[in-house]
Amino acid sequence: MKQLIFLFALLVLGFNLAAKDYTLESPTGKITVKIAVGEKISYEVLLNGKAIIAPSTISMTLDDATSWGIGEKVKKAKTASVSQELKPVVQRKFATIKDEYNQLTLSFKDHSLEVRAYDKGAAYRWVSNKKGDYKVMSEEVNFNFPADHNIWFPEEESFMSHQERVYLRDKLSNVGSDRFCSTGMLVDCGNNVKTYISESGLLDYAGLWLQGSDENANALVGKFPGVVLEEELIRDRDMKPTKYADYIAECSGPRNFPWRVMLITENDADLIQSDLIYQLAPEQLIENTDWIKPGKVAWDWWNANNIYGVDFESGINNQTYKYYIDFASKYGLDYIILDEGWYHLGDVLDVVDDIDIRELVDYGKSKNVDIILWVVWKTLDDKLIEALDQFKAWGVKGIKIDFMQRDDQWMVNFYEKIAKECAKRELLVDFHGAYKPVGLDRAYPNVISYEGVRGLENNKWSELPDPEHNLTLPFIRMVAGPMDYTPGAMINKTKLNFNPVFTEPMSMGTRCHQLGLYVVFESPLQMLADNPSNYYREPECMEFLSAVPSTWDDTKVLEAKVSDYVAIARRSGDTWYVGALTDWDPREMELKLDFLGNGTYTMKVWKDGINADKHAADFAQETVQVTSGSTVKVKMAPGGGWVAIISKK
Structure with missing residues (x-):
């Protein structure tokens, strides 16, 4: 693990277990999170003593008719103060990330609630200690604001989405239960304060979306795709769900659920400088990372391989891609990509006649340029192990995998499967047609970029x-x-x-x-989109x-x-x-x-x-x-x- 951890303090406090209110402050006291445990659990977030998130109830309902967060008694409460330095395998904005927070853990019968307070935000998640199989029927996620704030709203029409949205300017009161958006999204709380809402640590669960509330005009409410029961393949790439279950996740044994994240800033610059999603993400799950190489890429698809001033016909052929390799070599670019067209759609190992992958890989190596291959996710999944083994044998360095367009539990698990199988073969992964990053790139640093x-x-x-x-x-x-x-x-x-x-x-x-x-x-895998x-x-x-x-x-x-x-x-x-x-x-x-x-x-x-x-x-x-x-x-x-x-x- 490439990280240095300095645990300055680990403080366990004995709360009065009859108490119903708990207060957690960030390291400097700027952010305060209040948790009230009564008939329902609610949380409140304050910045410098002023409410940013008004009291908001949270719960999780399972298939055995139990509901975490409703009518519960705290068995144990403890806090921990952590200060550590994280050193990302693939740097994005900093070589070292300072990770400082205070954490409150409330333990119940077979689960717990973890709450973290950072100086620039707060987050919470449910943690299960249950044994055996169970289903999450629903999760109640509320963000109640004290006023009718302006928002930047990435509105969606369907759970089937690339999440390539425009951030519409609107007000909370205009977003009822009939409108919803993907995350993250941004709320303007006035006086230069912004609240960014998203999630981190999304593994083996459905992604978080947000809709308005008919009960509270100033609220945003969590919305989740159900487990997919039936689906229809459209062309080679669009696997469209046609029937969802009335539950959002199938679980087995103890596990962590995703963090619900609120980044709270007093100036817009801090939004850009934040690494909070990364800080909350699962720790690194692969050992050898020396082979992971960020870099720049010459990209073919945007300009339709429409090169000119050459003595051969441009197109999807080895001559064109050698031209790309020569260009990349001249300007010190690390990779070229073979986007759509190098294989016959529907069979990822049926390479078109004018392409010889091994020849291109060898030619690229002679020029210090490596190859990345674009693939449709479904076509790859049909021959996953065989195809990835072939890519490794060819000497390819990564894949750009496209058109997933979903974040239900099955698809979220597919992302991790791809990250894991590619890491075994020392292949980079660039997710396109994808949901937003949620920390998978910390767990699997070979996940080097996302579209979304x-x-x-x-x-x-x-x-x-x-x-x-x-x-x-x-x-x-x-x-x-x-x-x-x-x-x-x-x-x-x-x-x-x-x-x-x-x-x-x-x-x-x-x-x-x-x-x-x-x-x-x-x-970290930055494209040069235009024509060489x-x-x-x-x-x-x-x-x-x-x-x-x-x-x-x-x-x-x-x-x-x-x-x-x-x-x-x-x-x-x-x-x-x-x-x-x-x-x-x-x-x-x-x-x-x-x-x-x-x-x-x-x-x-x-x-x-x-x-x-x-x-x-x-x-x-x-x-x-x-x-x-x-x-x-x-x-x-x-x-x-x-x-x-x-x-x-």
Whole structure:
């Protein structure tokens, strides 16, 4: 285990077991969680003494007609104070994560309730000590707010979803029981306070969704897909449930249930800097991780393999993919991906005639470039062991597995099965068509990225994502974990000039907006979405894209406002990378470089060109000398961006 643990205190307190109220404070006392045990168990969360979550009841009902949290008596209560350092195998924003919290455990007859208080949030979960088999019929999850707050609501129409949502601005009172969303989602509690709601430690259980309440207009209520009893296969990829059970999970023996997470921040920057979902996740479950290699990937599907300026016909063939490998090698990219088309759909081992995987793997090795294969989840599952063994024999380094589109208990277990079987064969996993991260990447660090985000691919057929959407993602979706948004478009358009084109796609916003996404958006397996032929024509941009890392030692959020703007400085080794983004509003910022060390640094800048408001691909460069006392003026066009590399002189 690559983590250093310093247990500063483990304090067990003897509560009066007749007492019905328990109070837990975070390490500095900023967050307080109150638990009331009466006819029903309820919790309340306060920030600096002010209620953020009003008293909210919680319970879990089993098939033996017992209901945890209803009419219970506490047998034992204890608290623990923990301070430790976590060292992620695959870094996302920090090389070391400080993990400090206080925990209250209330023990009942055959289960317990664990509650944690962090200085920037709170979480609780049920823990079972039961033996034998049992079913969870329902789980009562309530988030009652003291007022009718504004929200960012990723509304859904069905449990069958890629969870690639737009975060709608709405109010709690407008979300009744007939509307629901996937998680995480964000609540604006006023006075700059935000509450992000999600879950962590989702294993062998159904995912958490949220709906409104007809009883309390200021509440959000948990909603779960039932166990799937019947399903229908549509094409090779869409396994659509047609009948759900009236229970949400089948269980056996003692187990932990998922954490219900509330991240509470007093400034928007803390949403970006949070690792709370990771901190609450299950500890690492695989031993050898030396083979896990983050990096950047040349991606074929977004631009439909539409390369040009070559003396062969482009398409799904070895010549085209060798062209991708040559491009990746020239610019130091670690991988190329073979997306849809390399096998005959329906049989993952029936490779098309114009593709020779082993030849491509060998050619890539000669160029220090490895191969990742895209697969449909159902087609892979039909021949799982045989296919993964073949991928390993070919020398492939990972899979991009797609179109799961569900988070019922069976599918959640499928995710873990894939992570485990791929780890046995030293294969990376990038989940697409996926629900949001919930900590599986801590348990299985070979799970290196997730989609579950409306990313750049949608611009092939849609005006979303656009810069407005992009400025919500760091504060909501990215809080959960890495997101495979797939940035890097070299054809860039203003709002007026944009037009969806499937085979030669473009992005909304400026060229430097696309470059800025590589600093702002976190994905240890980061794609370069565009056509290598286009990249070859942009050597100035490739100077940045070839240098920017996909993992980070440190992160500093310099400016941030949800849905409006962000500026982030990230460090890799001794070099800092700074990225800024704006929505459709032009914007100017002054960024202090006080995060730098002593001495003079060279700062190379890529910025929106003077005409970027009319021709979005316009950009300019400059190189200046800076110190920790410098302030940099940043000017961005509508939908614009700004990036810099700062290295020691």
